């Protein structure tokens with residue numbers, strides 16, 4: 001790729017100052033055992049920025065932490081934007097570091113979608129536009145803390161979304177998939193449903209029964225798959241799926257995954 005070096009979108013917690021455990025707020029719920037305000041360190045965060053209950057997150061009531069993925073934003077903000085200065089040793093950085101983290105995370109999410117679109121044969125007609133968008137978003141992530149704080153991620157997202165939609169339509173052309181964009185399918189009975197090439201962008205599939213469903217080449221961007229039952233489902237070629245979405249769902253050894261995804265550790269092996 002021309003221009004700046006491609007970003008590593010895999011989280012590297014060892015190079016991060018625990019930003020997801022401090023910067024983000026969370027409410028007491030089935031996902032988090034306690035309330036926490038944005039900017040307040042989690043009670044389980046150790047002095048060395050590691051999680052004190054990492055091996056027992058689900059058992060201790062923090063399953064939400066096991067599905068969160070900063071997509072490499074944490075180490076970028078810690079090591080590049082702030083040059084390795086941490087919010088404990090240099091408290092003057094804290095406010096801006098916590099403000100900038102969700103901005104970079106949003107940009108990295110877009111980079112993940114764009115680079116995924118670039119891997120598809122069907123998107124060759126718009127490959128140059130996709131590459132240009134990757135370069136533009138990548139450059140934004142490398143801005144100064146002040147520039148990042150001013151960055152309008154929603155505007156960048158709107159611009160990139162139009163391109164991603166075209167990529168999706170090219171990839172799903174000829175499949176005549178159902179259109180469930182933004183649909184409320186919470187708890188829906190979709191066992192063995194034919195959803196090949198379906199538009200499930202932003203659909204609410206929380207706790208949906210998708211056992212044995214055919215989701216090949218379905219567009220799953222932003223779909224809420226929390227507790228969706230994917231046992232026996234075929235997600236091969238699924239578009240814009242993220243590891244975090246997969247981690248939030250239920251599945252097993254019979255769930256067929258797109259290339260490059262790992263089977264969540266909490267899924268039964270056999």
Ligand code: SF4
Nearest residue numbers: 021042044045051065
């Ligand atoms: S429980 Fe652990 S992983 Fe979750 S926010 Fe707290 S320190 Fe971070």
